[in-house]
Amino acid sequence: MKIKILGCSGAKFPGHNVPGFLLDDEILFDAGSLTGVLDVKAQIKIKNIFVTHAHLDHVRGIPSLADNIVVGNLHHRVNIISIPHVIKTIKRHLLNNDMWPDFTIIPQPDDGVLKLVELKAGKSMKIKNYIIIPYKVNHTVPAVGFLVEDKKNTKRFFYTGDIGPSDYTWEKIGNTQIHCLIIDVSFPNSMEEMAIKTGHLTPNLLREELLKIRPQPEKIFITHIKPQFLKIVKTELKKLRMKNLKILNDGDIIRI
Ligand SMILES: [Zn+2]
Ligand SMILES: [Zn+2]
Numbered sequence: 001m002k003i004k005i006l007g008c009s010g011a012k013f014p015g016h017n018v019p020g021f022l023l024d025d026e027i028l029f030d031a032g033s034l035t036g037v038l039d040v041k042a043q044i045k046i047k048n049i050f051v052t053h054a055h056l057d058h059v060r061g062i063p064s065l066a067d068n069i070v071v072g073n074l075h076h077r078v079n080i081i082s083i084p085h086v087i088k089t090i091k092r093h094l095l096n097n098d099m100w101p102d103f104t105i106i107p108q109p110d111d112g113v114l115k116l117v118e119l120k121a122g123k124s125m126k127i128k129n130y131i132i133i134p135y136k137v138n139h140t141v142p143a144v145g146f147l148v149e150d151k152k153n154t155k156r157f158f159y160t161g162d163i164g165p166s167d168y169t170w171e172k173i174g175n176t177q178i179h180c181l182i183i184d185v186s187f188p189n190s191m192e193e194m195a196i197k198t199g200h201l202t203p204n205l206l207r208e209e210l211l212k213i214r215p216q217p218e219k220i221f222i223t224h225i226k227p228q229f230l231k232i233v234k235t236e237l238k239k240l241r242m243k244n245l246k247i248l249n250d251g252d253i254i255r256i
Contacts (some may be wrong), residue, residue, distance in 0.1 A: 001150050001157065001256040003182075007033030008248040010186040010200075011057070017250045019223065021159060021182065022046070026186040027127060029146055029159050035068060035251075036063025043068060044076040047072040048127055050134075051082040052161025053143035054089035063094060066103035066113045081117040081125065083134055085142040091116060122172065135173055138166035138198035145162040147173060155179045155256045162224060163209075164199035165225075170212040179251075180256050181217035182248070183209070188232040200224070203236035220245045221254060 007017025025042065027210045028034065028049045035043060036114030043065055052058055062080060069076050080090065089201055094247070095102045104112040119125050121144055124133045129152045134144035145160040154218055157180035158173065186200035201209060212215065220242065225233045234247060248254075 001148075001153075001155060001254075003157070003254040003256070005223075005250055005254070006037045006254040007207055007250050008223040008225075009250070010095070010226040011186075011228070013227045015250075016227045019117075019161075021059065023130070023148070024128075027130070027132075027196070030058040030161065031061035031065070032057045034058070035064040036061070037250075038094070040068060040072060044074055046078060048079045048081060050132060050146050051080060051124075051249075052137075052145060053082075053091070053109050053139060053141055054093070054139065055162065058161065059090060059094060062090070063100040063103070064104075066095075067101075069113050070103070070106055073208075077111075077113060078116060079115050079117050081119050083121055083136075083142060083144055084118045086144075087116045087118050126225045133168050137161060137163040137169050139164060143171065143199075147176070147178070150256070156255055157182060157254075160184050162199055162212060163201065164196055165201065165205055165209060167212060170209075173213075175214060177214070177215050178217040180219045180221065180254060181213070182221045182223055182254075185222045185233060185237065186224050186226050188229045189236050190232075191229075203233065206237075207240055218244060222247045 006020030009016035018028040021029040022034035052073040065132045096099045103114045120138045121134050131149045133147045137145045146160045149156045158178045159182040163184045187195040189202045189204045
């Protein structure tokens, strides 16, 4: 498994891209960063986009990708996959012919560039050698993280998307070994109240979440840090003294 980090920031600033995790050049998890990072050749390798939730920093690349495909007269089609609530929100508020053209019926009503696909939490979808399952997470809007298992080498990663403290995600995943956990830490410890209110974690809240995961993930990668607090969050994460923890940077590649 090769995961390229197109973006892993909790806000958009020059040099900081919002979430996009590209698995084997073809499967994208969250579409915050997409057309601003990949050239057209790389964009049209993507066939499936799994969306954790409908917040703009996780979907903003979808309208641009659809536009690029149609304008380029490219015969490429993309599945947008998420839980029913997220799919309905994308349809109603993003591809609604007000905010942006409805690319599910362009260029032809029966052959849209984008196909919206609902996948219920806890249900699995098989793509190539991968089994992908959405699990509900605690955020301010309906949201999921994705557990991805490579059947070939029985390795798994879990990408949380945006996540606040909860028990149920970890209870549902159960005793499944997560080899690689990609998890949201957005705010410093001093902003715990804000983190909880907005459905995110701080370094201290991360430590508490990790106690709920059994067996422990082999590797932990931190995403979604607000660039405004990067320095302090990095210092606080280092103080956790976890050798298997790494703070992601845009452009990094994770190999599992
Ligand atoms: Zn969010
Ligand atoms: Zn976010």
